[in-house]
Amino acid sequence: MKIGIIGATGYGGLELIRFLHNHKEMSELHLFTSSEEGVSFSHKFGHLTHIVDHTLQKIDDEQLAKLDVVFTSTPAGVASKIMPTLLHTGPKLIDLSGDFRLKDRQLYTQWYKKEAADEKALAQSVYGLSEWNANKIKVAPLIANPGCYPTATLLSVLPLIKEGLIDATQLIIDAKSGYSGAGNKPSQTTHFSEANEGFSIYKVNEHQHIPEIEQSIAQFTDVTTTITFNTHLVPMTRGILTTAYAPLVGSATEQSLVHCLQQVYANHPFVRVITDATTVNTARVKGSNYCDILVRVDQRTNRATIICAIDNLVKGAAGQAIQNMNIQFGLPETTGLDVVPLFI
Numbered sequence: 001m002k003i004g005i006i007g008a009t010g011y012g013g014l015e016l017i018r019f020l021h022n023h024k025e026m027s028e029l030h031l032f033t034s035s036e037e038g039v040s041f042s043h044k045f046g047h048l049t050h051i052v053d054h055t056l057q058k059i060d061d062e063q064l065a066k067l068d069v070v071f072t073s074t075p076a077g078v079a080s081k082i083m084p085t086l087l088h089t090g091p092k093l094i095d096l097s098g099d100f101r102l103k104d105r106q107l108y109t110q111w112y113k114k115e116a117a118d119e120k121a122l123a124q125s126v127y128g129l130s131e132w133n134a135n136k137i138k139v140a141p142l143i144a145n146p147g148c149y150p151t152a153t154l155l156s157v158l159p160l161i162k163e164g165l166i167d168a169t170q171l172i173i174d175a176k177s178g179y180s181g182a183g184n185k186p187s188q189t190t191h192f193s194e195a196n197e198g199f200s201i202y203k204v205n206e207h208q209h210i211p212e213i214e215q216s217i218a219q220f221t222d223v224t225t226t227i228t229f230n231t232h233l234v235p236m237t238r239g240i241l242t243t244a245y246a247p248l249v250g251s252a253t254e255q256s257l258v259h260c261l262q263q264v265y266a267n268h269p270f271v272r273v274i275t276d277a278t279t280v281n282t283a284r285v286k287g288s289n290y291c292d293i294l295v296r297v298d299q300r301t302n303r304a305t306i307i308c309a310i311d312n313l314v315k316g317a318a319g320q321a322i323q324n325m326n327i328q329f330g331l332p333e334t335t336g337l338d339v340v341p342l343f344i
């Protein structure tokens, strides 16, 4: 497979490269840039010396059309300009940004403050939540790879909502992320002296992943809901931990919730339902495509606490994108992704 990455110099791009390097079906890798044409990749990123010595190429539709797969790992509003012209020219397209996730164009503009993607291209995009949408992903010309927070939230709550075990209309999600979630562009928020040793909340009740989570709950479970969802920054580089709270429905118990998750994910190698530990930890999935889920019921309140840990750059971005590519090409989902978490 000839594979191209637009946005290769970003954090998501670097993770795509790290996993694709070990992907046995890749024959060629092309790295595209909007700002550093002609620059040696390994000169810019010393950790790739003698591993990825490619030269960064200018983004060019003719070159892109010769490839089998094109990933865009670019800021919001970029892929929506690039992908529509590439649709049906040859390559399968996988976008890591939010540009093709929201089916309602007005919602996109409202939450992302950008112009929405072309309607026809949007209509052909398929939401790339690998464990839930494989049949559509298989035949999709354009994949909208899920956001990092929605990946953790949805994987952990969807089975329980679908099975009618928790009340999604009263769902509250409290999410925390490491700083790599904000990308490689330095800002006041990500300044070391202000980020280190601090723990902050941001985009209070205004995070762009709220409509994505609501849209997906409706898509995969037929339940319409308005969620409370908030995000926090933790002084670490990688990792997302989401904690969801919802009342139990009927006679649901902790055991029935665990059983439901185990059943749904029995044949999904990257989702681990944790039953032999009392915690999940972003360190245990770091650098890997694993998603760890722990569920507990508070007997006093009859509410479930559903916790999920992923690596935002892997299962929350590049790893899931490659998993989706594997599904599109009929390969085992684990191809190129079979790595042990870094942990320490």
Ligand SMILES: NC(=O)C1=CN([C@@H]2O[C@H](COP(=O)(O)OP(=O)(O)OC[C@H]3O[C@@H](n4cnc5c(N)ncnc54)[C@H](OP(=O)(O)O)[C@@H]3O)[C@@H](O)[C@H]2O)C=CC1
Pocket (backbone or CB within 6 Å): 006, 007, 008, 009, 010, 011, 012, 013, 032, 033, 034, 035, 036, 073, 074, 075, 076, 078, 096, 097, 098, 146, 147, 148, 180, 181, 182, 183, 184, 185, 312, 313, 316, 317
């Ligand atoms: N970081 C994360 O954990 C996650 C990120 N995402 C989403 O994935 C996308 C990429 O994220 P991330 O890698 O963190 O972002 P980064 O900011 O780290 O990298 C984005 C890259 O896009 C390229 N770029 C910037 N402007 C343009 C442009 N106008 N045209 C083409 N390329 C451009 C830049 O490379 P160059 O200058 O070389 O062109 C840059 O390195 C974003 O939309 C983000 O929201 C999704 C899930 C998780």
Ligand SMILES: CC(=O)N[C@@H](CCC(=O)OP(=O)(O)O)C(=O)O
Pocket (backbone or CB within 6 Å): 076, 096, 097, 098, 147, 148, 149, 177, 178, 179, 180, 181, 182, 183, 208, 209, 231, 233
């Ligand atoms: C820590 C941090 O800043 N994380 C980012 C996640 C970026 C992302 O996934 O946003 P898209 O919807 O554009 O893909 C954020 O909260 O906006």
